[in-house]
Amino acid sequence: TIDASPAELGGLHFCLEDTGSIKDASKEASDLVDGYIANRLSKAEEDKKHLASFKEYLSLLGEKLGGEGNIIFIIDELDRCKPKFALSLVESIKHLFSVPNITFLLVMNRNQLEEAVRCEYGSGVDASRYLQKFVSIWTTLPKTNDGYSSVPKKYLRNCLDRMEYEMKTQTHQSTIEFFEELVTYYDLSLRDIEKSLTNFAIVHNATDGKLNTDYSWISVFVSITKATKPDVYRRLANNSITYKDLLEEASLERLKVDWWEDKPEGHPIKWTLKYFLGTDEEAKDLLAQGNYLESRPGSRGAITSVCTWLDAFRRN
Secondary structure, eight states, rough: OOOOTTTTTTOOOOOHHHHHOOHHHHHHEEEEEEEEHHHHHHHHHHHHHHHHHHHHHTTTTHHHHHHSEEEEEEEOOOOOOOOOHHHHHHHHHHHHHHTTTTTEEEEEEHHHHHHHHHHHHHHEEEEEHHTTTTOOOOOOOOOOOOGGGGGHHHHHHHHHEEEEEOOOOOOHHHHHHHHHHHHHHHHHOOHHHHHHHHHHHHHEEEEEEOOOHHHHHHHHHHHHHHHHHHHHHHHHTTTOOHHHHHHHHTOTTTTTOOGGGSTTTEEEEEEEHHHHSSSSSHHHHHHHHHOOOOTTTOOHHHHHHHHHHTTOOOOO
């Protein structure tokens, strides 16, 4: 069976009335088919030669570039590509680049790539076994969340340094520490941290960095919420969420610190959120129990203000 169009077969058309001979037409078709097959075989042989030449060139590429002969290609976020493209890329790496001194480092979410295999080849495929054909070694990047060795905290500090957000005042220091606390509490990814910091930078620049502790902490919380829980953020921006609902939807129930454990809220940010989101009567009751605000008592527009600054840069 020949998979070819009439154009590929030289534009052959059968017209027995014109030739007057089935035998002649059959011979002509046979000759064209033979020629087509011979041409395809010739091209396949040429492709093999080109592939061999390509691999030989790659194996020497490191030396040609003045190195020691080893080249590493890093492909990041492979799992975020369309399944068909991601698999095609992995397969091409195996067939075209499987040569000495060339190494490919694929950075991905393995579970998502395995799902791409099942999406492309069917749910019954053993995706893990299939990928073993193309991946020699699997390893996992460590993610330490403890103390000074915490990777997310280090990344946060590095980004803040690049933003030139420094510990100039007590407010700056407490804001950074609170940011670190929420990064750990929510177990944010590096991408989540980056998005949250982008939001925080908008607020910081919009106010020229002149925020008191109340507004700074609210800015951190709202910035993270917008990056990780957009539905909750929209309700905050619309002033359509109660403190009780926020506790549940933003998963704040377990957020506590030892030095606030004797207070009902268990954490100063929860007290602050309760003050800004509650009714006037609830706010008065909170102040009667102790005023922990730097803002002027009675002024309860911090959350609305922060959301307004952020929404000025919202992309529809």
